[in-house]
Amino acid sequence: MTTAVTRTALYRLYDIDDRLLYIGIAVDPETRLRVHSREKTWWPMVSQRSIEWFADRPAAEAAERSAIVTEKPVHNVSHSTTRKRGDAIREYRSPYPKPRQVRIATQRWGEFGRVARLGGTSRGKVVAQLIDWYIGEPGAELPVRPQKVQAGEAQDG
Structure with missing residues (x-):
């Protein structure tokens, strides 16, 4: 070899x-x-x-x-x-000692990021909120999901 x-x-x-x-x-x-x-x-x-x-x-x-x-x-x-x-x-004092990996289709990951930005947040923050809600952390709520806007459409505001 x-x-x-x-x-x-x-x-x-x-x-x-x-x-x-x-x-x-x-x-x-x-x-x-x-x-x-x-x-x-x-x-x-x-x-x-x-x-x-x-x-x-x-x-x-x-x-x-x-x-x-x-x-x-x-x-x-x-x-x-x-x-x-x-x-x-x-x-080392970080609460996140190692990055975690999740396999998600590239197109869906891109769309997730686009919609998160529309909501004024990031994918990481949304995922953290979902995990907290899912495992029942006290006071955790589902993240607010913005109205989905197709790429290229104007958003009402």
Whole structure:
């Protein structure tokens, strides 16, 4: 079995004072940074980043390990000599620790977003309201559903 050689990025994230916050690797750093932005409590401190490319993942992993040990980023746990895995768990405070996935047809998802915007809200808020109502959270109500308007029609108002 052969494995494809995939270029891999080593990225560093800094705060406004050039303090190194985090070092990581990814084949697609833009996607990885979007995940960090949703999951990491320290993300709002990030103001700068650098990206260095390596020919393959093993080379990037070696560079990452070395960089974490020598540069001591504030929020890394793996390869850190000063932080433990439990520290990262206690640090995380979001009520939504992991994004959830639901498979919905693309056209229906688009229509859902369009109708949610007509109602002055977002898909995420509507889904959260529906879940709260469905499981019987005290005070939860069904979200208000706007009158459906076909694409291209004018809305009465």
